[in-house]
Structures are given as structure tokens and as C-alpha cells.
Amino acid sequence: MPQRGILGAMRIPTRPKVIIRSCREYDPEKIRGIIRDGLNELGLKPFGRTLVKPNLVAAGPLFPYAFTRPEFGEGVLRALRDVGGDGMAELAAGERCGITVPSRVAFKDSGWDEMLGRVGVKKYHFEETQQVEIPLTHEHRLRDYIFTPEPVARADFFVNCPKFKAHPWTTVTFSMKNYIGIQDDRHRLIDHDHKLNEKIADLQHIIQPQFIAIDAITAGEGRMLTPTPFDMGLIIMGNSQVAFDAVCCQIIGLDPDTVDHIRLAKQHGFGTTNLRDIEITGDVTLEQAKQRAKGFRVGLIRVEKYFEGTHITAYAGPPPEPEHGDYCWGGCPGAIEEAIEILRVFDKQTDEKMPHLHVVFGAYDGEIPAKPGEKVVFIGDCAEWKGMLHGKDVTIENVYKPRDTMDPHAPVTEDIFVKLAKAGAKVRGDVIRLEGCPVSVSEQVLALVTIGHLKNPFFDPKMAGTFTRGYLGWKSRSLLNMLQRKRYQQNGAFAERGQAAPEGVS
Ligand code: SF4
Numbered sequence: 001m002p003q004r005g006i007l008g009a010m011r012i013p014t015r016p017k018v019i020i021r022s023c024r025e026y027d028p029e030k031i032r033g034i035i036r037d038g039l040n041e042l043g044l045k046p047f048g049r050t051l052v053k054p055n056l057v058a059a060g061p062l063f064p065y066a067f068t069r070p071e072f073g074e075g076v077l078r079a080l081r082d083v084g085g086d087g088m089a090e091l092a093a094g095e096r097c098g099i100t101v102p103s104r105v106a107f108k109d110s111g112w113d114e115m116l117g118r119v120g121v122k123k124y125h126f127e128e129t130q131q132v133e134i135p136l137t138h139e140h141r142l143r144d145y146i147f148t149p150e151p152v153a154r155a156d157f158f159v160n161c162p163k164f165k166a167h168p169w170t171t172v173t174f175s176m177k178n179y180i181g182i183q184d185d186r187h188r189l190i191d192h193d194h195k196l197n198e199k200i201a202d203l204q205h206i207i208q209p210q211f212i213a214i215d216a217i218t219a220g221e222g223r224m225l226t227p228t229p230f231d232m233g234l235i236i237m238g239n240s241q242v243a244f245d246a247v248c249c250q251i252i253g254l255d256p257d258t259v260d261h262i263r264l265a266k267q268h269g270f271g272t273t274n275l276r277d278i279e280i281t282g283d284v285t286l287e288q289a290k291q292r293a294k295g296f297r298v299g300l301i302r303v304e305k306y307f308e309g310t311h312i313t314a315y316a317g318p319p320p321e322p323e324h325g326d327y328c329w330g331g332c333p334g335a336i337e338e339a340i341e342i343l344r345v346f347d348k349q350t351d352e353k354m355p356h357l358h359v360v361f362g363a364y365d366g367e368i369p370a371k372p373g374e375k376v377v378f379i380g381d382c383a384e385w386k387g388m389l390h391g392k393d394v395t396i397e398n399v400y401k402p403r404d405t406m407d408p409h410a411p412v413t414e415d416i417f418v419k420l421a422k423a424g425a426k427v428r429g430d431v432i433r434l435e436g437c438p439v440s441v442s443e444q445v446l447a448l449v450t451i452g453h454l455k456n457p458f459f460d461p462k463m464a465g466t467f468t469r470g471y472l473g474w475k476s477r478s479l480l481n482m483l484q485r486k487r488y489q490q491n492g493a494f495a496e497r498g499q500a501a502p503e504g505v506s
Contacts, residue, residue: 302316303359
């Protein structure tokens with residue numbers, strides 16, 4: 001069973017319920033009515049600090065189907081207020097979008113900023129808030145503690161509000177996978193590798209949502225950041241995260257027990273995937289929902305296959321800790337697939353412009369038939385290889401650092417502008433090594449931009465202004481937080497000694 005942590009007991013309904021409702025358009029008032037019905041049917045009344053977590057991983061006109069739409073969020077927030085009334089001490093929405101990009105940008109570009117202002121709801125950019133350490137004590141955990149933003153840790157009524165999408169690393173991103181956005185960049189990248197599914201299961205121990213409502217009106221097919229739209233016309237609601245994700249899987253014809261993070265969360269005691277134990281109601285039956293989702297493609301595809309027919313040839317060997325399979329589903333290989341999809345959005349000629357290139361992951365021990373002038377890029381700390389390239393003996397050492405050497409108290413991440421400055425130097429020569437575990441999507445974007453002389457998304461006029469403003473706002477807020485924290489610590493120290501704080505320290 002889930003452990004009792006600092007957040008108190010997490011109640012998992014013994015007979016979970018999932019409600020499937022038809023909704024063909026992004027009409028906030030219609031969505032509000034459906035969500036209100038759902039809350040009432042589930043017997044839920046929001047209270048205390050009520051926090052809504054949408055999926056705003058990437059937003060704006062360039063990523064139109066990647067995020068929970070603001071009309072959906074508006075319907076959810078207004079319904080929560082309708083039902084919760086004065087029982088809510090705070091109604092807020094919070095998110096950490098895709099790393100590197102400030103969440104301020106995602107909130108603005110998605111339309112959530114404008115909507116939250118209109119509805120009068122508080123907003124949290126999770127990377128700008130204090131991070132709270134949560135102890136973990138369950139069996140088979142990756143670590144003994146994990147960090148989450150303070151608004152999540154103190155939420156009394158937590159609402160998960162994901163987007164119904166495919167995912168190239170975890171097959172699907174429904175309710176549980178949306179938890180990747182409840183960590184800031186520094187902590188999010190830790191264990192974001194071949195143990196990503198285990199990390200997602202561990203994140204469940206931070207908090208469980210009392211209510212889940214997924215935006216499946218227009219679902220996202222095939223990919224995570226740049227999915228193709230798939231009209232499903234559904235709003236799905238529930239009160240148990242594992243049961244909820246299990247029903248979403250069934251809708252697209254997928255056995256939920258084959259999705260590792262869902263199966264693991266079930267094993268951790270967070271609910272059932274067995275349809276016989278889940279009550280399904282609503283104005284759309286499961287069979288009818290399946291009909292609407294017929295042909296929906298998930299995104300799980302190995303990198304070698306993904307790049308077939310392009311100028312990039314990919315090779316992948318096993319990641320470290322071979323008991324976890326022969327492929328790193330949660331790290332560098334999936335990140336390059338997302339990186340190239342982003343570049344295709346910004347530059348339609350990405351594939352034609354890209355020079356012939358070889359990318360290598362993990363402990364690959366086959367041939368790399370690179371012709372003269374073709375670069376070979378070894379990506380990730382665990383990449384290793386030995387052989388002849390361009391007439392020279394080449395040895396690439398595995399520099400993977402064991403998991404227990406990474407301390408979440410002192411996570412190391414590089415600022416995006418530092419990464420931008422270093423990108424050119426990192427890809428010099430014909431044999432290139434990119435270190436990191438993982439090498440993130442943004443780092444791979446920068447490497448490919450430099451190698452292929454492509455348009456740099458970070459300098460794109462559609463993004464640059466908002467990005468720079470958002471970046472400066474994020475860094476100023478973080479600096480202010482740090483100064484405040486220091487001031488409180490100093491004041492505490494003076495008070496303990498019975499002294500007044502010196503001038504300038506108030
Ligand atoms: S270095 Fe990359 S490929 Fe290797 S284990 Fe880490 S995330 Fe996976």
C-alpha cells in the first residue's frame with residue numbers, strides 16, 4: 001500500500017470510477033457543466049488549497065496539440081469553484097513546462113495566462129517556487145527522497161488535468177506521466193533515463209489527485225511535443241490515477257499492464273488496472289469511446305527505425321544495468337526524436353539540410369559505416385564503442401555514473417545561455433561525444449542545429465521576445481527567492497541568539 005508520508009495517508013478508492021463524456025468542442029461553459037457533473041457524481045468537493053496541474057509541456061502556435069487547452073482549464077477551474085465555493089482557501093494552477101524554456105513562456109503562449117487572469121486564479125511557475133524534500137520509504141524505490149515544488153507538497157485538493165497524448169518514451173502520457181511536470185529542471189533530469197518508468201511510479205508517492213480530468217477533445221497522436229491532432233471528442237474524469245490511465249489505455253486498444261509506469265504504480269498499491277474492478281459511467285460507453293479512438297497511434301519507436309530513410313543513421317546498444325532491457329526508453333534516444341521533430345516545426349527543410357550523420361547510443365558493438373566527412377556523434381554518458389572511423393582507431397569510453405552518486409540535494413544543470421555558448425565547441429570534429437545522462441532534448445536541438453546549420457529555435461523571432469522576457473522573469477524571481485531565504489535564515493539565527501538583526505537585514 002502507498003506509504004503515509006508528510007502529506008498524510010493517500011486514499012485510493014477501493015471501487016474507482018471513470019466517467020467518459022462526449023464533448024466535441026472547446027466551449028468553456030459546456031466543459032464547466034461536464035466537469036461539475038463529474039465532481040458531483042464522484043462525491044468530490046474541493047477544499048483548502050486546491051491546485052490544478054495542466055500539461056503545458058510545450059505551447060503556442062508551433063505546438064498546437066501538445067498542451068491542455070485553456071478553454072478546458074477554464075471549464076475545470078470554474079467548475080471547481082462552483083462546487084468548492086468558500087471551502088477553498090486558494091484556487092491555483094501550477095506547472096513546470098518542458099525544461100530550459102521558462103514556464104512563464106508556456107503559460108503565456110498557451111493562453112493560460114490570459115485565462116487565469118480573467119477567471120481570477122493564482123498561478124505557480126513551479127521552477128520559481130521553493131522545492132520540498134519528500135521522504136520515500138516504499139520497496140524498490142530509486143531513492144530515499146525526492147523533491148517537488150512547495151505548492152504541490154502543500155495542496156489539500158489536487159487536480160490532475162493532463163492532455164490525452166502518445167509518448168515516444170513511455171508509450172502514452174495520460175494522468176501519471178503528467179507528474180514529470182511536478183519537478184523543476186534540476187530534479188526532473190535525475191533518473192530520466194532507462195528507469196524513467198520507475199521514476200514516474202516513485203513520483204506517485206508525492207501526492208495522489210482526488211480528481212482527474214483529461215483533455216481528450218482533440219487528442220495528440222504519435223508524438224509528445226509535436227503530435228498530430230486526433231479528434232476524439234471526449235472528456236474523461238476519474239478519482240484513481242491507475243484506474244484512470246488503465247481505462248484510457250483500453251480506449252486506444254492498449255493493455256495497460258504493458259505500459260511499465262502504469263503496471264509499476266499498480267504494484268506500488270495505487271489502484272487497479274482490472275476493468276472488472278472499475279466502474280465506468282458517462283454518456284459514452286467504453287466500446288463507443290474505442291470506436292472514436294480507432295487507429296490512434298502511440299509513439300513507441302526505436303531510434304534506428306525512426307530515422308530510416310533520412311540523412312541520419314542511428315545505432316543503439318543497451319544502457320547500463322542490463323536487466324532493464326536492451327534499449328534506453330527514457331533517455332537520449334527518445335530525446336533526439338523529439339529534437340528533430342522540433343526542428344522540423346521551425347525549419348521545413350530540416351531533413352534536406354541535415355548532412356549525412358551517424359548517432360550512437362549505449363553500448364553499441366556493431367559497424368559504423370561512416371563515409372569521409374560524415375560526422376559520428378556518440379550521445380550520452382553510457383555510449384561506448386571501439387573500432388575504426390575515418391581511418392583512425394577510435395575508442396569511446398563509457399562514463400556513466402552510478403545512480404547513487406547523483407545527489408538530488410545538489411543537482412547540477414547548465415543554464416540555457418551557457419549551453420548556447422558551448423554548442424559550437426561541443427560538435428567540432430568528425431567524431432563527437434555529447435556527455436550527460438540524459439542529454440536533454442534542448443541540448444540535442446542545439447547540437448543538431450550547429451551540425452546541420454539549421455534555424456535555431458531559440459533565436460526564432462516567434463519565440464525570442466517571449467523567451468527572453470520569460471527567462472529574465474524566471475531568473476529574477478529565483479534570485480529574489482534566494483535572497484529572501486537567506487534573510488529568513490539570518491533572522492532566524494539572530495533570533496535564536498536573542499539578538500536584533502543588524503541594519504540592512506530586516
Ligand atoms: S546516457 Fe542516455 S542512453 Fe545512457 S542511460 Fe543515460 S539517458 Fe539512457
